[in-house]
Each structure stands twice: as structure tokens, then as C-alpha cells.
Amino acid sequence: MKGFGYLRPTGVEEAVEAYAAHPGAHYLAGGTNLVDLMKLGVESPGVLIDVGRLPLDWVEELPDGALRVGATVRNSDLAAHPLVRDRYPVLSQALLAGASGQLRNAATTGGNLLQRTRCPYFQDLGKPCNKRQPGSGCGARDGVHRDHAVLGHSPHCIATHPSDMAVALAALDARVELYGAEGGRSIPVADFHRLPGVRPERDSEIRPGELITGVLLPAARAGVPSAYRKARDRASYAFALASVAVVLRVADGVVDQVGLAFGGLAHRPWRAHHAETALLGAAATPAAFEGAVALELDRAEPLRDNAYKVPLARNLALDVLNRLAPAPATA
Amino acid sequence: MTCEKPLDPHSEITLRVNGNPHTLLVDHRRVLLDLLREDLGLTGSKKGCDHGQCGACTVLVDGRRVNGCLLLAVTLDGSEVTTIEGLGGDGEEPHPLQRAFLERDAFQCGYCTPGQICSAVGMIAEAAAGHPSHVTDPAEPSGRPVPLDGAEIRERLSGNLCRCGAYPRIVEAVEEVTG
Ligand SMILES: Cc1cc2nc3c(=O)[nH]c(=O)nc-3n(C[C@H](O)[C@H](O)[C@H](O)COP(=O)(O)OP(=O)(O)OC[C@H]3O[C@@H](n4cnc5c(N)ncnc54)[C@H](O)[C@@H]3O)c2cc1C
Ligand code: SF4
Ligand code: FES
Ligand code: FES
Numbered sequence: 001m002k003g004f005g006y007l008r009p010t011g012v013e014e015a016v017e018a019y020a021a022h023p024g025a026h027y028l029a030g031g032t033n034l035v036d037l038m039k040l041g042v043e044s045p046g047v048l049i050d051v052g053r054l055p056l057d058w059v060e061e062l063p064d065g066a067l068r069v070g071a072t073v074r075n076s077d078l079a080a081h082p083l084v085r086d087r088y089p090v091l092s093q094a095l096l097a098g099a100s101g102q103l104r105n106a107a108t109t110g111g112n113l114l115q116r117t118r119c120p121y122f123q124d125l126g127k128p129c130n131k132r133q134p135g136s137g138c139g140a141r142d143g144v145h146r147d148h149a150v151l152g153h154s155p156h157c158i159a160t161h162p163s164d165m166a167v168a169l170a171a172l173d174a175r176v177e178l179y180g181a182e183g184g185r186s187i188p189v190a191d192f193h194r195l196p197g198v199r200p201e202r203d204s205e206i207r208p209g210e211l212i213t214g215v216l217l218p219a220a221r222a223g224v225p226s227a228y229r230k231a232r233d234r235a236s237y238a239f240a241l242a243s244v245a246v247v248l249r250v251a252d253g254v255v256d257q258v259g260l261a262f263g264g265l266a267h268r269p270w271r272a273h274h275a276e277t278a279l280l281g282a283a284a285t286p287a288a289f290e291g292a293v294a295l296e297l298d299r300a301e302p303l304r305d306n307a308y309k310v311p312l313a314r315n316l317a318l319d320v321l322n323r324l325a326p327a328p329a330t331a
Numbered sequence: 332m333t334c335e336k337p338l339d340p341h342s343e344i345t346l347r348v349n350g351n352p353h354t355l356l357v358d359h360r361r362v363l364l365d366l367l368r369e370d371l372g373l374t375g376s377k378k379g380c381d382h383g384q385c386g387a388c389t390v391l392v393d394g395r396r397v398n399g400c401l402l403l404a405v406t407l408d409g410s411e412v413t414t415i416e417g418l419g420g421d422g423e424e425p426h427p428l429q430r431a432f433l434e435r436d437a438f439q440c441g442y443c444t445p446g447q448i449c450s451a452v453g454m455i456a457e458a459a460a461g462h463p464s465h466v467t468d469p470a471e472p473s474g475r476p477v478p479l480d481g482a483e484i485r486e487r488l489s490g491n492l493c494r495c496g497a498y499p500r501i502v503e504a505v506e507e508v509t510g
Contacts (some may be wrong), residue, residue: 005337006340006403036383079460101453102396102450103490263417
């Protein structure tokens, strides 16, 4: 690792100004991904701007009932927060399904969203990787790609986004709040991460120097039944092979609210718009769930060694949908 | 670059480690684990993977368990660090978990043990503070202490790998203290 400068601004404005004075610097929060990648030589910033102690460690309820979560709230604290557990259980469950107790104590909301892919070729400087070194090729496409994407991939990159939290946020219709030299803006989490296309080096829509200040959980999803389920190679402390976040409300046997997102399948949390559209207003029956999920996953384009992910994701989604639907619908 | 000269790659920090204050000039690349082992001679904390994947480096920072291998020391200015060497307080008596690990023979080579014990100390405090885990029933009311049965202990300590496979006795040792 090469040496680097270190700055610890005390406020959001000061952080953004520090970036303007040191373009190309990296923000550092919990460090659980960035320090790892610096040790591997994948990242080699000249300056780190420590935003891990910025006063953004709050979970606040807004007058309209929405919940705003600050960028530096630790993953463990967010998962344990009573308002999150009671109103947005899928978010708490997704966080608890990720990493380990130690890592969640350090990892932040902002850093979790911007963690980079776990593609082993991306992490190995001796291998080709278009994401790490544009134009060098994709080692995984014809290599070891059992963990890679089945939806939305491109000839240039087949990586998946590793976050569990982001999958729950996508299903919850949450928004990422950003602040940069041009002021503040917010983007739906489901549109924040990109598909790889011809520019896999860009994971998300964040602009250089922009800071994530928080995440907004909408009032409309508060208290709606929701759950997360993740399949992995061991019972704990492993990334998702496939996962699903479901938010579902049924009134008089009819679906009147639904959010469905898959993890481990694509370069971003995969919001299942086709399935959601089919379900909204439909009778909440096992057959309807099956048809809707098929509508989404029929679009999958598995690679040589990861076709197993399609039925795996399907079964996870059907299990959670049927579990969340009130009893008469599953009878 | 708009800045004229490169920033200094070192900073002075103050840490309390096991109750003792230290003021150190650290290279920004220094992670907490290396600072403890190499600068302070506290070799109880172990380096297994150096990438957050094994938990051998687990220590407590301001009472919370973390992986020392992924924390840059410079970010910890002003923090209170507790390592396996400091768990027993003044050193006269071992911590109840240290005693339970000995009594239950909860290790073979012992390499993962300091991390297991520090992790268990942090984990017990988390459960007492009402933190749920992946195996906690989501229907449990929030904000109440979570009782620690075998399944809870195994899940909550999953960030600590043991290459010798001493897991059954590790769980027994922790149960002895929590139950
Ligand atoms: C062994 C291991 C297992 C793991 N398992 C899982 C798992 O199962 N599921 C899962 O979801 N995750 C898992 N993780 C990943 C973990 O969740 C992430 O490393 C963590 O969430 C990153 O957060 P951080 O605060 O430490 O980010 P950092 O490492 O500090 O930063 C990550 C990136 O975000 C940027 N950044 C941070 N904060 C901001 C901000 N406010 N504004 C703009 N940019 C910012 C940084 O510049 C950097 O590029 C695992 C990690 C490890 C090491
Ligand atoms: S899948 Fe993406 S990240 Fe992995 S080697 Fe190919 S280009 Fe790199
Ligand atoms: S040495 Fe830190 S987790 Fe393995
Ligand atoms: S006792 Fe040997 S690694 Fe755990």
C-alpha cells in the first residue's frame, strides 16, 4: 500500500470542500471494504477523507411518517433500531443476513451502498477485469463465474452487487440522499446502482466528490409486512448466491402494495418491476405469485455455470410471498 | 490537484489501550491490529486473514467488537481499545469468559481464541442491549434483551472462524457464562 494523506472534516460542507481541494480523494467510512481493497492494491488513493464520524448517525422520523437514516449509522445499530424493526422488518433482516457482528459494528449505511463487487477477478491485480482496469477484458465471463450475474449483465462485465441492505432498500422504494458541489439531490435506491453496459467501472450514479448523506424510507411502506431471505454457501458470514426482499400488503384477497427485489443476480439490486406490475391488483394466490415471478425470471440469461441461480431465486421469492400473504390466499 | 504539496502521510493520535494512554505518531497505513502487535507489543490479538474474513483480530473499540485488521489506526484518535490482555481488568483475575474457555477446553491450537473471547464479550453486550440476530424471531418485540441459546450464540459468533473446529466447546463455554 502506498502512503496517503488523511483528512477528517467535521461537517458535510467541509467534506465536500475537502474533495474539491483534493480531487480523486476517496471518502472513508467504516473502512471494511475500502481498506480491504487498498491492501489488495485494487484502490490506491492519495488522500482519504474520513467521513465515518460526520454527525450523520441519526435515525429520525419525519412529520409525514417517513424515516430518514443518516449515512454514518452503523449497520448493527440500524438493524437493531426499534422503528426499523417494527416498521421495515425487511431492512433489519437484510442487514442481519450480511457480514458478521464485528463488520456490522463498523460498516455504515453509505459505505454499504457503495461497497464494490466481490468478483475474485476484480480483487486480483494479476487478472483481466474491465471494472478495475477498463479495456483489459473480463476474466470471469469464460472463467469461474458460479457466483456471477444472470440478469442485466453485458459482454463487458458479469459482476453482481454484493449488498444485502441495498436489496431491502430497493424493495422499500427508499431514496439515497446525496450532497455535492452542485447541492443536494436524491435518487431511488433501485436506480442508484447501474447495469454494467460498456462502462462497468462505474458502479452507481454517484458523481465524483458527491457524498451520501442518508437514506429515506417512505411512509407508504411503513408497517407493510415485509421479509428478506438469502441463500448462501454456509449458514452465516457469506455473501448471497441469491436473495429476495419482499414487501407485500393484501386487502380483501387482492395485492394492494408490493415491492420485490432480488440480490445476488445482477450488477444492482434487481427490482422486479414486471412481477410487481403483474401482482398489483391481482388476487394474492400461489398461482399468481408463481406467474409473476416467472414473468421476471424468464428474462434471465444464465452463464455456463450459474443457471442454478434462476430456480433458487424463484423458490426464495415464492416462499417469502406465500409466507407474507394472509392465510386465506395460501389455503 | 489544487493543493501544492502532498499531505503528510503520518498523524499523531492518542489512544487508551487496556486503560493505558498512548500518544503515537502513526503512518496512515497502520491498521489497529498491527499497531497493537508491532508498536505496543500486544501480540494476543492474532492475524489470520488480514481481510475481515476470520475474526482472529477481534478487539473492542469503545466497547464494541470490531476487526482490528480493517480499521486504520488514524481513524481511532481518542478511542478506548480493549484487547484480550486487558479483559481481566488489573490482571489479577481472568475474565469469566477466559476462565470458561479454560475450564471447557474450548480450543485446540488457541490461535482463534483471543478473537473468540473478545467477540463473545462484545456479543453478550449487544444481546443485552436488545440487538437481534439473523436467527432471532422477527416477531420478538424490539428493544428488549435477547436470550442467548445455542443457535443465537453460533450465529452471533459466526464472524470468528476456528480452523481446529472447536466450535461445540466454544458454544458451551459461552453458554456457561450467559446461561
Ligand atoms: C468478510 C466480509 C464479509 C462480508 N459479507 C457481507 C454480506 O454478506 N453482505 C453484505 O451486504 N455485505 C457484506 N460485506 C461487506 C460490508 O457490508 C461492507 O464492507 C460495508 O457495508 C461497507 O461499509 P463501510 O462503511 O465499511 O464502507 P467503506 O469501506 O468505508 O467505504 C466503501 C465505499 O463507500 C464510499 N463511501 C463510504 N461512505 C460514503 C459516503 N457517505 N458518501 C460517499 N461515499 C462513501 C467509500 O469511498 C468507498 O468507496 C462483507 C465484508 C467482508 C469484509
Ligand atoms: S465480472 Fe466484472 S468485475 Fe468480474 S472480471 Fe468481469 S469485468 Fe471484472
Ligand atoms: S485477521 Fe482480521 S478478520 Fe482475519
Ligand atoms: S483453536 Fe485452533 S483455530 Fe480455533
